[in-house]
Amino acid sequence: MADVQIASLKKVGVPSTYVLPSAAEFVLKCVNADDTRLTGGKYYAVLGWTLQTVCTTITLKGPSTGNNRVGLPGGALTLDTMYGFVELSKQFGKPLIPILNGYDAASYFLEASDGEASTSPKVDLFMYQLSSNPLP
Secondary structure: OOOOEEEEEEEEEEOOOOOOOOOOOOOEEOOOOOOOOOHHHHHHHHEEEEOOOOOEEEEEEHHHHHOOOOOEEEOOOOOOOOOOOHHHHHHHHHOOOEEEEEEHHOEEEEEEEOOOOEEEEOEEEEEEEOOOOOOO
């Protein structure tokens, strides 16, 4: 595996809101639907995210996750998920930080779920832009 250096820090926000029409329903939002700051050919490590409105769960799915949901809880105002995937990696000693390619941004989806109807969480992704391809 190549020695990967962090090229720059990018806080990439998805400025639109997710309106959940009914309780406990997952609602999809494409990562680049309203924000096209990801550069094609660059790789990004998703360290976590911040929420402005409390909800039960936020997940990310796309090609590098095998289209399986990887997520973090969002259920308390005091819960810090900005480095959530980093903390999971440290805790379990495994590579649990999702990596996405800027070319594939349209294939990655954020999903929100909540037990309350009509919750509209605003999610800001916290990512590092990597200097090279971290995948073998």
